[in-house]
Amino acid sequence: MKHYSLDEWMKYVKNEVDDDTREMFEDHLYSCDQCLDLYLIAVEEAEDELPVMADELNFTDMVMSKVQNQSQAIIIPFPEQKKPEKKKTVHKTAIFHYAVAAAMTILLMTTGVFQSLTQYAEGVQNTNFQEKKNSVTEGLVDKTFAWMDSLESNNKEEGK
Ligand SMILES: [Zn+2]
Structure with missing residues (x-):
């Protein structure tokens, strides 16, 4: 069985993978405890990244890109579409x-x-x-x- 690295799970958590990859990751997640652990670590790390405000401009950019990612993720599966x-x-x-x-x-x-x-x-x-x-x-x-x-x-x- 091919396992995914923490980096790959980070990408998945941050919504940086395409739909096919996302599906592969999710299918694997259902059947692999080892990768489930990595995935949970990735979720924690991603959460830790959010509150960093060393540079306010970067923070704004980051929020804007997050908002764009979020709105894409929300709009696509919306039934009205x-x-x-x-x-x-x-x-x-x-x-x-x-x-x-x-x-x-x-x-x-x-x-x-x-x-x-x-x-x-x-x-x-x-x-x-x-x-x-x-x-x-x-x-x-x-x-x-x-x-x-x-x-x-x-x-x-x-x-x-
Ligand atoms: Zn695995």
């Missing part, structure tokens, strides 16, 4: 539905669902076949839409 993304998704839903319906229609057409229809039409040599096929395709798209709508309403009911 995700709402605009959801709205975008809703706007795209109609186009998405059509794309899925079209893709499914093509899939069904190419996987032999229409094969029997085509063979039948060839035998009859029906000049209206093209029209017929179009209406069948439209009907299938409608059915696919209806099916997706029922899926969606089922999902909504499950969400309640």
Whole structure:
């Protein structure tokens, strides 16, 4: 098992690692008492660093950078931040539905669902076949839409 050094835990405590590293550190922390001790030492050291006021200008800079780090850390997981993304998704839903319906229609057409229809039409040599096929395709798209709508309403009911 790879362990992390006190310096690395200091970085973690001071919020100086990226999200992936943070996750790795946290996963390791759950399963390693040795590193948990180092982590607690790092927390204590980080706390000790805060009240040092040898230079007031540096202190101000330090506070400002801490505030920036803090606000970043707070803003990112905030639920309200995700709402605009959801709205975008809703706007795209109609186009998405059509794309899925079209893709499914093509899939069904190419996987032999229409094969029997085509063979039948060839035998009859029906000049209206093209029209017929179009209406069948439209009907299938409608059915696919209806099916997706029922899926969606089922999902909504499950969400309640
Ligand atoms: Zn460890």
